[in-house]
Amino acid sequence: MKHGNSLRRQLTIWFTILLISFGLMGGVGAYIVAQQDPDNFLDDQMRGIALDVVGSVDDLAQMPAPPLDATDMIVVQAWDGEGQLLKSFPPGFDLPRQQRTGFANFATPEGRWRSYTWVLDDGTVQVSQQAQVRRELAVKAALPALVTTFLLIPISWLLVRWVVGRILSPVDHFTHQLLERRPDSTVQLSSPNLPGEIAPLVGAMNEALSRVRAMLAVQRQFVSNAAHQLRTPLTSLRIQLRNLRQVSNRAEVDDILKDMELGIHRMSELTSQLLTLARAESMRSSEVSQPVPVNEVLLEAIAGVMTLAQGRGITLSSVDMAPVPVRGEKHDLVMLFSNLLDNAIRYTPRGGHIDLSFQVDAKHVTVEIADTGPGIPEDLLTRVFDPFVRGSSEQDGTGLGLSIVKALAIRIGAQVSLANRRGRTGLVARVTLPIA
Structure with a gap:
């Protein structure tokens, strides 16, 4: 399967660019190093020619022609003390005389030159050579290194591609493992040879599979x-x-x-x-929901179950509640408290009491609903939020009321807990809501 954002292709491209860059830098370095050697050699040659010329004659006008190779493009010139050109080998060159002893670079219409000048008391001897000759020698010296480097680039590219493929082979194996899985499989993924950068992704996928497996079990x-x-x-x-x-x-x-x-x-x-x-369970609370006064929600929930409570002779009592605004949809909040009150009424014996109270801190409102029923066995306090689990089979009901409460609490960002009352029978349902 090909992807535009292929890790294999990116690695291959970047490694190839690095190889070409290093090849180019190596070739330029080889050229610079190769150029230094001919320069030093030819400079010594020019100095040696000047020494030979001066040492072989007493009169610069009688200077014999030095045995030079025409391909070296070396010009030997001699001037008298007044600056008149006496000799030039080969003839036909009128290069400018330098005023000081030593090496110098200058330009003429024929190109750039490098010269060694020896200024004497009775004249001047100057040996000059075209810079083009030096460049050609440097290129010839560096060309084998450049050719070798550029021949190694495709070989290195193939090697890099093979190495990248070898490194990513566990990822390919892992991909085939995923493609061969059944759609409903929740078995943990295993690939022990995965790179360390990919292992956290596999761990996260395994964790997600565990949650899916648990969800499917609950659903079944x-x-x-x-x-x-x-x-x-x-x-x-x-x-x-x-x-x-x-x-x-x-x-x-x-x-x-x-x-x-x-x-x-x-x-x-x-x-x-x-x-x-x-x-x-399937819907989420709207992010633009308006703040809802908690006292209005509780009054509406109480009004909805009052007929049931009166029919069973149960007294509902509550303290005066401040209109503290809480986050959440009003319908969800009313349904949450209605289910808690309905559950409390169903399990409270005739003539019992249900008390509502609340506490407020800087960020939360906590509402407590305490009844005088039989309570719930401690081992069922957390399980009763699961569907069809009831604290007592003696009472009518579907076993879904507390499951709805839990789903609504998750939906609006509230926390719900149950606890048996201490020192007497009964159950306390506690709901903590975030203040808007």
């Missing part, structure tokens, strides 16, 4: 429990419908219809709570 358990909860009233309705066809007594018909009505009501309630739970 939820579906199984939901199917069981729905199967029971459906089976009962089917049996009652068969019985209804077999009876002719009006009183018995009324009893069967009453039982069927209760079953349908239970199914309707269960379906409604399943939809509410699914909606609460």
